[in-house]
Amino acid sequence: MTLPSKLIEEAVSQFMTLPGIGRKTALRLALHLLYAESDKVERFGEAVLKMRRQLRFCSRCHNIADGDLCVICSNPSRNSGLICVVEGLRDLIAIENTGRFNGQYHLLGGVISPVDGVGPEDLNMDSLVSRVAERSVQELLMAIGPTMEGDTTIFYINKLVESYNVKVTVIARGVAFGGDLEYVDDLTLGRSIAARLPYEKYLVNGTE
């Protein structure tokens, strides 16, 4: 597919670098902007550039931040004794959306994955240990995906903070709400049976 202008060709190529955007979609997006009002396109381009140029990372938890600390770390009503350890920003956003967590976060920036060449030294481990050492952190809640790499990472962190007086917990794994039992994979179903809990506890819907 040849395009009648080098400028649009370049814009299409750039859109194609985004995840899940193929050449046809890239062309549709580029043409949309091409025919949009000029100031709308300026706003679009500027927003993207500004985000990347001005955005900083929280010096405490590595969340994205507009200043030195992110909105969560600088919020005095959040419980600084409870730290939820997540892989990255997407997971933080997902947990925030539940409205069920009032602690702080720590973004690892990935999980330990020898296959992909990601070791503990590539992740935000040192700053996590410093936080545990310096502050009165009572609990580290591991909200990390139930994969081989995730479990390895949890195991590693548990070892790291062993000597400190901190409780390490892991988010519950089991059959999802609204999920049909027959479609649940064996591992999840097996684990959810092994980790069964008394009915009284099942009913408790505490917000931390």
Add this chain to the structure above:
Amino acid sequence: MTLPSKLIEEAVSQFMTLPGIGRKTALRLALHLLYAESDKVERFGEAVLKMRRQLRFCSRCHNIADGDLCVICSNPSRNSGLICVVEGLRDLIAIENTGRFNGQYHLLGGVISPVDGVGPEDLNMDSLVSRVAERSVQELLMAIGPTMEGDTTIFYINKLVESYNVKVTVIARGVAFGGDLEYVDDLTLGRSIAARLPYEKYLVNGTE
């Protein structure tokens, strides 16, 4: 879904203005750029802004152009006696991709649609008539979608150029190649029967 930064919130909102991009996809795209290398993001933003700032439209056919004339109008090997009239750039690109057309184009910028408040005066009609009047145009090939509005537009143009010595043709409509007869709509199937052609003609695969 609240985001932990105003900058990323603005970028997500801007991505959501693009066609077919909802909030979740917008977030995915914004986060991709957020974690991408800085110069990659600069290239992306600049490509979009440059496209809109520098792009011009061909003074002859209204195609996008890097200069005064587009690559097609400035190509001496294209047949200037044959003009393919299309709604817009997408159709031009689709026809160019077939590799079966060697004439020039004229982009109307839409079709006549009273329902949407689009009249002939909103489209590139005058410049089309000028081209027909000024140059030795032998044929206007109408490559316009087979809709009520498309047919109205073709009818209108046919009337407009009636007094000039130009042949008006319309792209063939019928059952698509590879299409299953049983799923073809009645109108298309009926028309394709009415417009049936002798087998010898069916076999001709001339490139214009």
